[in-house]
Amino acid sequence: MSATNRFANCSISQCHRPSVRGGACQICDRPFCCVHDRKEFHTCPSLSEISEEEYQQLGENEVSELHQRLNVAEVLKRASTLNGGQKCRYESRDSDTTGFIVGCANFHGRIIFDDQTEWLIRIPRKGFNEYPRQLIEHVIASEFATLKFLENTQVPAPKAYDFGLASDKDKRIGVDYILMERIAGRPWDYGDKDKQSVLESVADILIELSKYPFAQAGSLVIEQGDICISKMASNRYVHLDAHGPYATDKECLLDVCQQYLDLIADGQICPRWPQEAFAFYSIFATHVEQVFNGTEAQEFFLKHVDDKGDHILLDETGRVTGIIDWQFAQCVPAAEAFGPSYVTADQARLQSADAGLTEDDQRLANILRDKGSASLGMMMERDELMRRFRNGISDLDSKEEAQHILRGLLAVMDRPQPEDIVVWALEVCRQDHRWPSLLSLSG
Numbered sequence: 001m002s003a004t005n006r007f008a009n010c011s012i013s014q015c016h017r018p019s020v021r022g023g024a025c026q027i028c029d030r031p032f033c034c035v036h037d038r039k040e041f042h043t044c045p046s047l048s049e050i051s052e053e054e055y056q057q058l059g060e061n062e063v064s065e066l067h068q069r070l071n072v073a074e075v076l077k078r079a080s081t082l083n084g085g086q087k088c089r090y091e092s093r094d095s096d097t098t099g100f101i102v103g104c105a106n107f108h109g110r111i112i113f114d115d116q117t118e119w120l121i122r123i124p125r126k127g128f129n130e131y132p133r134q135l136i137e138h139v140i141a142s143e144f145a146t147l148k149f150l151e152n153t154q155v156p157a158p159k160a161y162d163f164g165l166a167s168d169k170d171k172r173i174g175v176d177y178i179l180m181e182r183i184a185g186r187p188w189d190y191g192d193k194d195k196q197s198v199l200e201s202v203a204d205i206l207i208e209l210s211k212y213p214f215a216q217a218g219s220l221v222i223e224q225g226d227i228c229i230s231k232m233a234s235n236r237y238v239h240l241d242a243h244g245p246y247a248t249d250k251e252c253l254l255d256v257c258q259q260y261l262d263l264i265a266d267g268q269i270c271p272r273w274p275q276e277a278f279a280f281y282s283i284f285a286t287h288v289e290q291v292f293n294g295t296e297a298q299e300f301f302l303k304h305v306d307d308k309g310d311h312i313l314l315d316e317t318g319r320v321t322g323i324i325d326w327q328f329a330q331c332v333p334a335a336e337a338f339g340p341s342y343v344t345a346d347q348a349r350l351q352s353a354d355a356g357l358t359e360d361d362q363r364l365a366n367i368l369r370d371k372g373s374a375s376l377g378m379m380m381e382r383d384e385l386m387r388r389f390r391n392g393i394s395d396l397d398s399k400e401e402a403q404h405i406l407r408g409l410l411a412v413m414d415r416p417q418p419e420d421i422v423v424w425a426l427e428v429c430r431q432d433h434r435w436p437s438l439l440s441l442s443g
């Protein structure tokens with residue numbers, strides 16, 4: 001019996017396997033193990049197989065279910081109290097698009113005050129239901145603490161006013177939530193027109209964050225009124241348990257690798273390409289020295305882990321008004337905090353064997369230097385190893401894609417390309433003590 005922590009058990013009776021993390025069916029909401037999520041055991045269509053109307057309906061159902069739990073009157077009372085008694089009203093839809101304001105992970109309801117300022121109530125979507133309560137509560141508390149921390153910096157991020165948990169007896173709001181400022185602006189579409197302005201702002205943000213070193217790697221929380229480092233708030237795929245905080249970069253990276261290796265061998269992540277995924281994290285674990293260039297970092301810096309264009313908001317003139325969605329933010333070693341990230345990545349290339357810095361990575365490095373920060377510029381143009389590590393090998397369509405990613409990793413690490421990547425991955429896996437578990441997944 002495996003000792004690896006589980007988010008949930010497979011919902012098929014008599015099956016004792018753990019569920020695949022983040023793999024609950026979006027139609028019937030049930031979690032399945034790495035075997036029973038296959039078509040022959042579970043017959044719900046996948047999201048790509050349903051019609052646009054059916055997809056819309058799923059979204060409507062989810063939001064309506066959420067509003068059955070959400071006590072809007074209490075939300076408005078709370079918001080009004082926090083905003084000097086000013087009256088406010090609630091809207092579930094955006095005024096411009098008339099659609100819901102949702103991302104993959106969160107729904108946002110609007111709170112509009114009499115003076116027309118607007119707040120959002122940010123509520124985790126139903127996908128969070130499969131995660132352990134303790135983890136959800138840590139992720140929310142940590143995002144709130146991150147926003148509070150940012151309020152005392154020059155980083156343009158939403159102000160946070162309150163957070164609460166569905167389990168809070170005295171708040172009666174009925175859901176997990178964060179109350180925050182709504183920053184006006186349109187998401188950056190990666191268009192060239194606004195690129196210089198976006199990269200300049202990103203450079204300013206990185207320079208600002210470099211002024212706030214932390215002594216440990218982890219995520220922020222507020223304890224007795226003070227912002228401090230606590231356990232890692234999982235990661236952007238919500239695959240990881242809350243471990244840490246860590247005193248050194250090596251300790252942090254090794255623990256994350258070991259968590260991944262345990263989870264893969266237990267069938268909890270990457271169920272369709274376990275050997276490729278296992279080889280991916282094994283290589284990181286055995287080459288930690290190379291990842292951090294042989295230095296032991298003693299300082300860590302806050303990183304937005306999902307700094308894609310849609311989280312960067314611009315005004316009409318292309319000026320950045322704010323960077324949003326700080327969920328899962330972490331304090332990481334400088335080499336990662338100021339190294340290439342999503343904002344300058346070529347997303348298609350990142351999922352391929354074609355590794356290396358992009359033109360935009362280089363452009364951002366130059367801007368950092370022009371702004372007087374030679375050391376950050378240097379880190380930005382070193383390599384994209386940590387970007388590849390964080391992007392991982394789970395969010396893919398096929399085993400072939402996983403094999404490309406593995407080749408890409410070898411390329412970034414300057415290691416020889418094996419003739420047959422499948423055989424090579426198999427060899428890496430066989431050298432590990434978890435090999436019998438891995439083998440049982442495919443058998």
Ligand SMILES: [Zn+2]
Pocket residue numbers: 025026027028029030042043044
């Ligand atoms: Zn289903």
Ligand SMILES: [Zn+2]
Pocket residue numbers: 010011012015016017032033034035036
């Ligand atoms: Zn099962």
